[in-house]
Amino acid sequence: MATPFLRPGDRKTDQLRVTSLTPGFVGMAEGSVLIEAGYTRVLCNATIENGVPGWLRNSGRGWVTAEYGMLPRATLTRTPREAERGKIGGRTHEIQRLIGRSLRSVVDMTALGERTVILDCDVLQADGGTRTAAITGACAALAIALNKLVEAGTLPQNPMRELVAATSVGIVEGNVLLDLCYEEDSQAEVDMNVVMTESGGLVETQATAERHPYTREQLGTMLDFAEIGIRHLFELQRHTVR
Amino acid sequence: MATPFLRPGDRKTDQLRVTSLTPGFVGMAEGSVLIEAGYTRVLCNATIENGVPGWLRNSGRGWVTAEYGMLPRATLTRTPREAERGKIGGRTHEIQRLIGRSLRSVVDMTALGERTVILDCDVLQADGGTRTAAITGACAALAIALNKLVEAGTLPQNPMRELVAATSVGIVEGNVLLDLCYEEDSQAEVDMNVVMTESGGLVETQATAERHPYTREQLGTMLDFAEIGIRHLFELQRHTVR
């Protein structure tokens, strides 16, 4: 069923793009990481504020949330600013909710105490996979920011239980592919995002048929590929955070 | 690991709630279906308009989209109107995008021609599973509306290739459960939505860990349960559409 498919740069089907995490890209933030995955570049900044949203007040628990934005010229043709249009679009909402949920799954909110961490994920250049890159980069920025609280003696230990990372997988002309760039993504029949923790637990799996429905067997292969990629991302995160 | 869990009304773990589809609830719409799943009630109305959004003009292809709303008192405590707050929230955006994608996966856009179908899914009462009920009900409303175009001789045949339906599954205290009501949903460790076509293809699978990550084995059981439920929903849809 699958037509042999040649990936740009001769990448193997289960191979990540060249990926790097640069800590400290912005000096003003408590934690700052620039993640680059191929041509995709997302700047992830962590801000720790005292206090929590109303519904958590006096609960002794903290909160982690995310905001996502894209510079107008991150894309090949310019996208108007959401600030200019006066409202956040549906896609942006969907992505920032996903990032927030993913990060909250690995943070012990009681250990964090009544603090709010905001992860700002801003896409400087977009070539597919920006939301999963944002999760991976934001996790590293969050870990760095929380480490500083530990170093400063504010917290006895880092409230992050383990790392979390994410990648995309998809099916193009019947081939399961790991970490799709924009060109591949736009031809994909199926597009899947997988968020996994260091200990191998699944936090979020979202597989969407863009053109043709997929089978459970294909779902299995996509999960296998995603795990290969995410294992590699954990290594990069560990290297960056330390 | 799983604690035995008694469902409200002694429901079995792989049993749907009492579900019904009432066609023609609103006489003004081209297709109208009230879906009831337990206490959840969603009114799904299909509108067919000539013309398509700008990016499809002169393509010969049609478009199917959805809007989702909830009456303020669909819930036990009142929720302020989105119109009053002046913007559509992130959750609403996420749901209406999901409904739209699900329906588009079974419609032959070329056979539809340059027409836009809008599915308005309005929740009159909410007791969990409103987004999946909306997909199942909207599919029936869409089928009815398109049948009228065929009967009127406007279209030679119904551009809907097959039916699509959806249900939720989840894990509560370690037990996989089908079609969660609100009370179950609020305790769930994992919450999953599955959208499937009549021929068994997967259109959308979204599994979110609310508290603890899940394993691939649990993902498999959830998919099994979902398929049991959705098979039953197809019967209800077929009965309603004819």
Add this chain to the structure above:
Amino acid sequence: MATPFLRPGDRKTDQLRVTSLTPGFVGMAEGSVLIEAGYTRVLCNATIENGVPGWLRNSGRGWVTAEYGMLPRATLTRTPREAERGKIGGRTHEIQRLIGRSLRSVVDMTALGERTVILDCDVLQADGGTRTAAITGACAALAIALNKLVEAGTLPQNPMRELVAATSVGIVEGNVLLDLCYEEDSQAEVDMNVVMTESGGLVETQATAERHPYTREQLGTMLDFAEIGIRHLFELQRHTVR
């Protein structure tokens, strides 16, 4: 001057449409009434919340307010959602202010105490007279909700002094007609809404010439007809509320 005019369904000029009030349509609300007047259907839900708006705080007095909405496909051609357009239109504002004022005229705010009652009036199907139907239905929903506070021992007696109901009258081709359906309304020279209390007091009379001015004599006949209709609505309300 008047051209004889045949009403749809052979209705007499001073005859209401078939009207019914169904209590308990939504189980989640403190008071819920579905009012049907011909093809017009409005769901009226009452919510009682503790506390009052700022300007009434510590006054010992309560507040009653209303919100009005229309489902997009309540009408023969679809009307875009106000939530989607990001603002409440002038017509909606006008209607919700009218409903609120009408209900406040029969409630003893000191007996209500520092509570706010919100009446959500949502039009499921619109065939003329939705604002007056909303007043009549909302009054019944409000009475039911307040009765529950009395039954629960929260209030010693119902703070509603008497019932209030409303209907529309108009002039079509010179004929004064009671309770206009959409088709009649769209041809009307004059359109009038009358809100009256059980004891016969006028709360609100609004007569608008759409095409030709009207005389004081015609105004008198419209008030006579309105009173005939409203007397009948009080019977339906009393039956529903008990």
Add this chain to the structure above:
Amino acid sequence: MATPFLRPGDRKTDQLRVTSLTPGFVGMAEGSVLIEAGYTRVLCNATIENGVPGWLRNSGRGWVTAEYGMLPRATLTRTPREAERGKIGGRTHEIQRLIGRSLRSVVDMTALGERTVILDCDVLQADGGTRTAAITGACAALAIALNKLVEAGTLPQNPMRELVAATSVGIVEGNVLLDLCYEEDSQAEVDMNVVMTESGGLVETQATAERHPYTREQLGTMLDFAEIGIRHLFELQRHTVR
């Protein structure tokens, strides 16, 4: 039932406040009238633009509409700007719709042709009765603007069939009073606006019980008083327009 009531300035119950209309207050507009009624001052400017809203295009008919605003310091305590709050309030919508309807009732839209007249009514100082003053002032501004089209030979004759004017009446401590100032209005049990044409036809009558319902007899007296006041306003308008 009525307690004798002493009006500020010893005004009689059926006496208007000192009222004047100043034409040409703003030189930039096609028609401009400053109306003063006691301390109430409303600047009414008419703009005539070619073209009509979409639904009237190619109908050969014109359109007349109104906008209403209040300077922040028109009132004794400052009211925040609607532009600052980012939306037009319900009261403003209600008023501008009323002004528009009132003026349209006396204009022959076919004689106007495909032109749009916008009447901007801006309250410089508010002491009650701003909406009725706006109608009276805007009618004069409209007449002046249309006269210029006739003088310029653009139109063969003025499309305004007759004048229209408005005043308020109310009941204070049981006394029917004409043309209430703010202090009287804030104590009124009933507040009524009457819009009448020169030939005595009623265009709009709106009587609202703020505290106690009113009787049909009281409604009659209010209409009598309104007619006395409006007859005087027509004289002022005729003097201004010529």
Add this chain to the structure above:
Amino acid sequence: MATPFLRPGDRKTDQLRVTSLTPGFVGMAEGSVLIEAGYTRVLCNATIENGVPGWLRNSGRGWVTAEYGMLPRATLTRTPREAERGKIGGRTHEIQRLIGRSLRSVVDMTALGERTVILDCDVLQADGGTRTAAITGACAALAIALNKLVEAGTLPQNPMRELVAATSVGIVEGNVLLDLCYEEDSQAEVDMNVVMTESGGLVETQATAERHPYTREQLGTMLDFAEIGIRHLFELQRHTVR
């Protein structure tokens, strides 16, 4: 380089338009001044409120701010209302920030105490120079309002250290001109606003090349002309304030 240029009304290049300040135009405000400069007319109303914005609370210091608006028909062709468009435009923001800064430069905030003064500057007619007229008029309205606090014994002395006034200068066909009207302004190569205090200090100088850059020498001449005009405005202010 300069082409001899004949100003409307034979005005000299360094001559202000006929300018007047009318105090008490609106009786409701603490301070009210209508400034007229040629055909430009701006109504400036001062409101004094107790309390200050959040960031100044418990600082013992006051705040002075301004809002600017233009009636739709202040201009030769009608400008849509900002309230209608739902947002304040960039030009308005720029102007109200300028007015606020200018006035704050002459007020002793500690002497004012925790009070906020809002200057509403509303343009009734616009013929160039509205922002500088607003500064000059608002300064007078502010002085009047603060004088009342002194007269009432609320403040021991007026917290205004000195007066501030503003005018525009520009270059048209190479000629430096003082106080440009709209016709001149629209042909200007350079447009400059100068805000100066009574003691001769510069508060704000903004010179913008609309078409051709300007030299430092031209900048000097523009400042000379501005000073001539502003000296005259101080006389008018002093006369009005007393």
Add this chain to the structure above:
Amino acid sequence: MATPFLRPGDRKTDQLRVTSLTPGFVGMAEGSVLIEAGYTRVLCNATIENGVPGWLRNSGRGWVTAEYGMLPRATLTRTPREAERGKIGGRTHEIQRLIGRSLRSVVDMTALGERTVILDCDVLQADGGTRTAAITGACAALAIALNKLVEAGTLPQNPMRELVAATSVGIVEGNVLLDLCYEEDSQAEVDMNVVMTESGGLVETQATAERHPYTREQLGTMLDFAEIGIRHLFELQRHTVR
């Protein structure tokens, strides 16, 4: 009068911060320059689109405009996103209008033809002087983008007549300083922005007294210092553009 003032890093009063321009920072844009001035970093991307705004259509002339944004964590404490707040603030409007005007002053719009160039200036890190850095960086990005049109043969020659650059000057404790960093800027008595063309013409001079008015002599010194800085920026731009 001036207190000797030690600048961070021992900078001289008339010395720029270390400044660099990096071309090609974002590969997707027609022209892209990252400008760094001390810790201030602004990403300037140029987009060239065919067509012009409505008022220029069929004029044969082009248009150049700018948008300005700041990442939430560009600053030491996080600033909420304008997209989240649903509107562009006054400061942003003011800045993007300034950037647009500055660039338009050096472009021959007829030579550009009916094209629109949008300069997106996004602040990644803010340490004072972001608006002047944006002008300097955007000018370089614009030159690069226009050069590409010349290289591609679309335009016969670059429509940019000369370069334009900008810097800030100010007065701190009586000392005139060039190119203020945030710490200096927050203590400044006077803050000035100067925009100059390569041939020495002034395009925009804005000097604002934040605390004390300034003299004409001080204005002169500020202009001298600005010219020193801008001459250096032209060298950097020429080096980058080639």
